[in-house]
Amino acid sequence: MxxxxxxxxxIRSIEDTRKITGAMYMISSTKLKKAKRDLERTEPYFYMLQSTIERIMRHLPEMEHPYFEDSSRKCTRIGLLVITGDKGLAGAYNHNILKLAQQFLDQSEKQISLFVVGELGRQYFAGKHIPIAENFTYTVQDPTFDRARWISEILREKYMAGEIEELHVIYTRMENSMLCQAEDKRLLPLSGKQLPQPPTDVYQEEFMLEPSAKDAVDMIVPNYLAGFIYGALVEAFCSEQNDRMMAMEAATDNAxxxxxxxxxxxxxxxxxxxxxxxxxxxxxxxxxxxxxxxxxxxxxxxxxxxxxxxx
Known part of the structure; x- marks a missing residue:
């Protein structure tokens, strides 16, 4: 004995660790509540943008635009935005994201430009000697719409310049407080089938496109991209805090x-x-x-x- x-x-060591895990649980809980409120305030606007794009594509199927999918155009260059965390101690949150990103890289035979949000993602790909086209720092712990618009503008400019012909984002979508799932979503080019349907309580009315449909798309799509990336950042942040809460709760119980x-x-x-x-x-x-x-x-x-x- x-x-x-x-x-x-x-005993003293475990008591000190238990104080830390308890404090981290409370901090993550507070951050999660704030991030959920921020997301709920902006969701109706971005759902309306998604609905508007879907209606344009449905009513003007013959319209050609660089943002829209063209079956005759072959894609050889892909831009991949991977959203990870800056810190660990969040269960399998970062592992699931990096695993999905690695599968995407291994299964694709096309040229991939990698864009990373999060310090752990940067360290992972640097350790694997996988080149990173752009690393967006100081974004994960403070997901704001300004940062999302900045990221979307960089990616959109590369898309319009032809440096990438397809844009994907890998992030963690928070289904509920018990389920957070890593997901691969294609942002560009847009396809009517891939756009999510807005909630039934979002009011839709007849609309006219002035001065032209192309000008309307040029205005709407950049906002849609910024809104989706902002939503992905906030959902990833919520998922990270939720997984950290669960991990810290389990650690406290074990202590x-x-x-x-x-x-x-x-x-x-x-x-x-x-x-x-x-x-x-x-x-x-x-x-x-x-x-x-x-x-x-x-x-x-x-x-x-x-x-x-x-x-």
Whole structure:
């Protein structure tokens, strides 16, 4: 059995770790609530943009535009935006994203330009010696629409310049508080089949495109891209905080179980030590009593001999 000092040291270490995991759980909970509120405020606007693009493509199927899919055009250059976290301790969050990104790279025979959001993603691809076209730093922990628009403009300009002919984004979509799923989504070129349908409570009305359909698409699509990337950043942030909450909750529960077992072990060791000390004291007292009794017997024998000599 481990010594008392060793058990006490382990208990103090686990208690300190438990304080950290508990604090991280509370911080992630607060960040998650704030990010959800930010996403809910902007979702109706971007759902309307998606609906408008879908209606344009449905009513003007013959319209040709660089943003729209062209079956006669072959794609050879792909831009891949991968959204990971800046920190670990979030369960399998980063692992699932990087695994999906690695599968995308391994299965594609086309030229891929890699765009990374998140420090862990940058470290992973750098460790694999996979070149990164652009690394967007200081974005994951503070997903704002300005950062999303900045990223979307860089990617859109590369798309319009022909440096990439197809744009994909890999991020984590938060289904609910219990399920977060890594997902690959193609952003460009747009196809009517891939656009998500807006909720039924979003009001739709008749519309006219002025001064022309092309000008309207030129205005709407960049906003749609920025909105989708912003939504992906916020959903990824929410998923990361949710997975971290679950991981920290599990770690705190494990710490409680370890503390319970260590306290039992400490009490048993302490009880054994006390029992040993009592046994040692009793043995010492018994030995002293026997020594006194032996001394008395020697004194009695000595007195008896003196009496015999005197007689």
């Amino acid at each position: 481990a010594g008392l000092r060793e058990i006490q040291s382990r 409680d179980k370890l503390l319970h077992d260590l306290n039992i072990m400490y009490n048993r060791a302490r009880q054994a030590q006390i029992t040993q000390e009592i046994t040692e004291v009793s043995s010492g007292a018994r030995a002293q009593r026997k020594k006194r009794e032996a001394k008395k017997k020697r004194a009695a024998r000595l007195q008896q001999r003196i009496k015999e000599v005197n007689v």
